[in-house]
Amino acid sequence: MAKLRVGVLLSGCGVYDGAEVHESVITLLALDRAGAEIVCMAPSADQLHVIDHRTGDVAPERRNVLVEAARIARGAIADVDEVDASALDALVIPGGFGAAKNLCDFALKGPDCTVHPGVARVVRAVHAARKPVGAICIAPTLVARLLGTETPTVTIGNDAATAAAIEKMGARHRNCAVDGTVVDAEHLLVTTPAYMLAKSIAEAASGIEKLVGEVLSMAARS
16 A cells, blocks of 8 residues: 655644644644655745744844745755645645644734735635644644635633634634544644643643554555
8 A cells, every 4th residue: 555645734844933843843743754755845935023032032033934944844845836745645734833824824813814925825725625624732823714615623722712712713623632632524624722821841742643544544545
């Protein structure tokens, strides 16, 4: 049986201005252990800003999302605009503020956010082909923006304000514990809170590993 080909959509490198590194690495490790072929991707665009992760201050410099995400992918990464979505069996989107700052602008505009065109193309294409999408931490907000007209069910944990924004975009929010997932079998979506609730890397891993397993099971049946 051929390996399942799973896209991992990254948003930079670092929780405050890019992809959450723990969430990304746990995702990659779980996929690799399951024997999946991993296709890392990110948009080639400037980050919203650069955060000094030691101090939390905004740094006076610019960084490219794709270049920064390549650090997590050890250089094996594609520009999202060049990804053939039809060649993917599934897609997983780790969280981190980059998902809400660089893949879309939810961090600035909330439910009125827009999504990077290349990101929107890949997510919509995978979904339209009836392939599963997994979204971690804050990334379900992006899914809600793109697929809200279908009323999918997602989770970001239990943050009331974010849940309300998700529902304003047309999706349904379901509260979920850190070690759980919300599976929308109708829309082939799997979401988990990870660091929206996690207090440690082990707690984050508990839900992410379940999400990866459920996404792969869906992909195998698609």
